[in-house]
Amino acid sequence: MNDFSRDVTSLALPKGVRISENLSHEDDLRQVFGQVMKAYGFDGYLVMFVPGKDTRLLSETVVMTNWSKKFLRSYDAACMLSGSPVIEHLRRSTVPFTYNARLDNRERDDGKNDVAVELFEREGLVRGVYIPVHDIHGTRGAVGFGGTRELVSSKEMTELTFLSGYLFGRLCEIGGKRGRKGAPLSRREIECLHWAAAGKTTTEMARILELSEYTVNHYLSRATRKLDSVNRVQTIAKALRAGLIN
Structure with a gap:
């Protein structure tokens, strides 16, 4: 390399x-x-x-x-x-x-x-x-x-x-x-994952949380790294299993 x-x-x-x-x-x-x-x-x-x-x-x-x-x-x-x-x-x-x-x-x-x-x-x-x-x-x-x-x-x-x-x-x-594995999720990261799990799009989450779409994607990306996931779907699944969202 x-x-x-x-x-x-x-x-x-x-x-x-x-x-x-x-x-x-x-x-x-x-x-x-x-x-x-x-x-x-x-x-x-x-x-x-x-x-x-x-x-x-x-x-x-x-x-x-x-x-x-x-x-x-x-x-x-x-x-x-x-x-x-x-x-x-x-x-x-x-x-x-x-x-x-x-x-x-x-x-x-x-x-x-x-x-x-x-x-x-x-x-x-x-x-x-x-x-x-x-x-x-x-x-x-x-x-x-x-x-x-x-x-x-x-x-x-x-x-x-x-x-x-x-x-x-x-x-x-x-x-x-x-966003190393094991780092705690922030309140905003958990909120974004909660709405993602509810089936909301990035645009809808941005409107609900009064954030920009960039910021929503930033929080979701950080959560993905912290949970050592490869995509948003896996991140949501891991968060649900860990009881971080319901």
Whole structure:
């Protein structure tokens, strides 16, 4: 396995930006992803777990992003995930690739080509790259950078792949330490699990708890890590067996 940490802190980004050696909190990673995005001329970034076939909402897979909440709500409301050629590509391949919203969405077989193109063009994410990544436990994710700039060069793709792999690994490591097995669930985590067990969607839970959908997903993700589960269904089952929710 590659040791990304050995050289990444000395890697200079375009415009002389350097990666900080102190990446111990999620906010540190959020700042660095933003630096990388800007240094390479992109307008948006997305860090996500690769969704399974039964996942219907993009918001449930997002770990970190600067995409607008309005865009994500619109995307999920239009049920765009299941027919996404980008998501299908991420499920099948571990090779970084470029995307073009207008060209790639021609491959959709759900008749939502125009809707998808309109959403991405309105958000200013018309082209970019997606980089499959994984952590030391084999958890599959992806880092995407998008905007209006021209396609990246092979050198830029190599650099972005290196950086994305390292940063995703650090993000998973931080999350693992924060949500290690055996750590107690917070009140909010238990509340979110309670409503998830009752069959509520993320949108419904956000409305009930007066939280953002991002925050609800954050609490559920932390609960999943703490209970050493692989998905939300298993997390709910473990919480029920442990008497944490009823």
